[in-house]
Amino acid sequence: MSLDKEQVQQIAVLARLRLDDDEFAETVDKLSRIVDFVDQLSQTDTTGVVPMAHPLDVAQRLRPDVVTEPDDRDHVQENAPSTQDGLYLVPKVIE
Amino acid sequence: MAAELHQRTLSELAAGLEAGDFSSVELTEALLARVADHDGELNAFITVTAEQALAAARAADEARAAGNAGVLGGLPLVHKDIFCTRDVLTTCGSRMLENFVSPYNATVVDRLAGAGAVILGKTNMDEFAMGSSNETSYYGPVRNPWHLEYSPGGSSGGSAAAVAARLAPAATGTDTGGSIRQPAALTGTVGLKPTYGRVSRYGMIAFASSLDQAGVITRSSADAALLLGVMAGFDERDSTSIDHPVPDYTAALSESLDGLRIGVVKQHFDDGLDAATGAAVREALAVLEANGAKLVDVDLPNIDLSVPTYYVVAPAECSSNLSRFDGVRFGHRADNPEDLFDLYCRSRGEGFGAEVKRRIMTGTYALSAGYYDAYYLKAQQVRHLIADDFKSAFEKVDLIAGPTSPTPAFRLGDKVDDPITMYLNDIYTVGANLAGLPGVSTPCGFVDGLPVGLHLVGPHWGEEVLIRCAHNYEQLTDWHRACPEDFS
Numbered sequence: 001m002s003l004d005k006e007q008v009q010q011i012a013v014l015a016r017l018r019l020d021d022d023e024f025a026e027t028v029d030k031l032s033r034i035v036d037f038v039d040q041l042s043q044t045d046t047t048g049v050v051p052m053a054h055p056l057d058v059a060q061r062l063r064p065d066v067v068t069e070p071d072d073r074d075h076v077q078e079n080a081p082s083t084q085d086g087l088y089l090v091p092k093v094i095e
Numbered sequence: 096m097a098a099e100l101h102q103r104t105l106s107e108l109a110a111g112l113e114a115g116d117f118s119s120v121e122l123t124e125a126l127l128a129r130v131a132d133h134d135g136e137l138n139a140f141i142t143v144t145a146e147q148a149l150a151a152a153r154a155a156d157e158a159r160a161a162g163n164a165g166v167l168g169g170l171p172l173v174h175k176d177i178f179c180t181r182d183v184l185t186t187c188g189s190r191m192l193e194n195f196v197s198p199y200n201a202t203v204v205d206r207l208a209g210a211g212a213v214i215l216g217k218t219n220m221d222e223f224a225m226g227s228s229n230e231t232s233y234y235g236p237v238r239n240p241w242h243l244e245y246s247p248g249g250s251s252g253g254s255a256a257a258v259a260a261r262l263a264p265a266a267t268g269t270d271t272g273g274s275i276r277q278p279a280a281l282t283g284t285v286g287l288k289p290t291y292g293r294v295s296r297y298g299m300i301a302f303a304s305s306l307d308q309a310g311v312i313t314r315s316s317a318d319a320a321l322l323l324g325v326m327a328g329f330d331e332r333d334s335t336s337i338d339h340p341v342p343d344y345t346a347a348l349s350e351s352l353d354g355l356r357i358g359v360v361k362q363h364f365d366d367g368l369d370a371a372t373g374a375a376v377r378e379a380l381a382v383l384e385a386n387g388a389k390l391v392d393v394d395l396p397n398i399d400l401s402v403p404t405y406y407v408v409a410p411a412e413c414s415s416n417l418s419r420f421d422g423v424r425f426g427h428r429a430d431n432p433e434d435l436f437d438l439y440c441r442s443r444g445e446g447f448g449a450e451v452k453r454r455i456m457t458g459t460y461a462l463s464a465g466y467y468d469a470y471y472l473k474a475q476q477v478r479h480l481i482a483d484d485f486k487s488a489f490e491k492v493d494l495i496a497g498p499t500s501p502t503p504a505f506r507l508g509d510k511v512d513d514p515i516t517m518y519l520n521d522i523y524t525v526g527a528n529l530a531g532l533p534g535v536s537t538p539c540g541f542v543d544g545l546p547v548g549l550h551l552v553g554p555h556w557g558e559e560v561l562i563r564c565a566h567n568y569e570q571l572t573d574w575h576r577a578c579p580e581d582f583s
Contacts, residue, residue, distance in 0.1 A: 011456045011460050012440075012456065013440075014463060015452075015455050016440050016443055017452055017456065018440040018441045018444030018445075019452070023452075027452070027453065030453055031456055033513075033514060035457070037403055038403040038406050038407050039403075040400070040403050041400065041403050041404065041407065041470075041473050042473065044400060044473075046477060046480070049476040049477075049479050049480060051475035051476050052479040052482060054305065055292075055482070055528075055530060056531050057482075058337070061334055063331065075198045078196070079196060079426075080423070081425075088423050088424055090423055091434050
């Protein structure tokens with residue numbers, strides 16, 4: 001196994017994913033296989049090769065920082081699990 | 096006697112509507128009836144929008160009567176359920192979005208509706224477009240119309256199955272590593288993935304943003320050309336959309352194969368390719384050569400690295416894109432969270448399926464402190480080598496041709512246990528995504544009753560040369576007209 005249980009647990013925390021026990025064991029196995037598979041990239045000499053930032057090798061287009069969208073808050077919040085007075089509700093974060 | 100409506104291609108239906116042979120309401124009713132009769136077997140649809148479709152058909156008929164028919168006036172289509180549709184369920188094949196009713200339309204949805212298209216429904220897909228068999232969908236696998244025990248491919252498997260089974264003449268799809276072209280090959284349909292930046296992705300749920308592109312699945316390249324002309328073009332709402340002129344793609348249909356230089360890549364015919372599939376593709380190349388094209392050997396020395404490169408880049412980008420699903424603003428939320436951390440972890444743990452979680456975690460690992468250079472940066476460097484190989488090849492040839500997929504359709508369940516075996520389905524298609532190139536798959540034969548696809552890849556903005564080549568091939572053969580027996 002190229003990844004151990006502790007590493008996978010740490011990745012799950014970083015990714016904010018809760019895995020149940022069966023799922024966790026399977027993930028250790030399959031994630032290790034994926035990492036082994038992509039490790040073949042390390043054999044390639046890429047000295048001096050510029051990392052590809054855009055598939056067409058062009059710069060990212062920017063736009064002026066101005067408001068362009070209408071206020072559609074009520075409609076948008078119809079999809080929210082929990083709201084009040086136009087705000088999204090989450091468990092208490094400040095004691 | 097004229098062919099039944101469901102057997103006609105989009106272009107044939109357009110001519111029939113124009114001639115007044117039938118109305119859009121009649122056509123829409125006929126196809127909705129087929130969906131009701133057959134989708135129980137296929138599971139190609141997640142949502143059928145019958146009421147909206149009939150309203151749009153009536154509006155299209157009225158517009159035509161008033162002399163205002165759009166380019167697609169009254170023509171039925173289906174959308175992959177990755178495209179946001181205003182006030183219609185948009186699930187992306189995930190439990191995470193089981194209750195998500197989009198507050199807005201994707202640009203692709205708006206453009207097609209604006210040209211008069213009638214939307215019959217939303218099609219099933221691998222969850223968040225992550226899969227090559229449609230088995231990762233929360234809504235169950237789609238079945239291949241050519242054999243119901245087989246996968247239609249993925250991730251646009253519902254779109255491909257719906258078009259192959261004649262439930263709809265055309266469908267939208269998306270392609271991050273082959274998700275339009277591979278299911279098209281496995282269902283005997285035509286699948287076109289345009290150049291990166293050609294079609295707006297506004298309102299198309301993001302998977303891997305440096306690779307994703309929208310396209311179409313149809314029953315002919317002429318139909319793909321018709322739809323692409325409506326879908327393509329600059330959109331200021333998509334920061335990756337490129338302002339490049341949109342040609343009349345249908346003009347490419349009248350050009351011959353004369354003088355076309357077609358590159359053949361040695362590695363595309365290596366051991367990984369099923370022998371009978373390879374024979375069908377070689378036969379297709381011979382047909383093209385016998386009719387005016389010139390075959391030229393080309394080398395893509397780093398192409399064997401395209402799958403491992405893809406499986407670093409795509410998961411890394413997906414781990415970032417899918418961080419938006421937090422159980423707070425939309426989508427699934429776990430019951431009774433203890434605190435915010437628990438809310439995030441359980442909402443995501445419950446809302447995402449196994450393959451999506453694996454890809455998020457692969458990407459999280461590849462981007463994490465201490466590993467970034469070894470994986471993500473390295474993959475982006477190798478990606479440049481692969482893109483440069485294509486660039487050199489296109490100095491010698493107009494397009495590259497080969498197999499779309501290493502095998503015909505496989506049985507549902509056969510590859511689900513081994514992620515690497517499943518990932519290798521994309522071996523011939525991911526290169527085009529890594530380099531941002533357009534590609535098309537068109538039917539070129541059968542192996543044991545299952546369709547085989549011929550894959551064509553062109554240079555950036557080379558959609559016309561692909562359409563020209565594929566359309567000529569379709570005029571010389573009739574593989575694309577074959578219909579699964581149970582759906583004739």
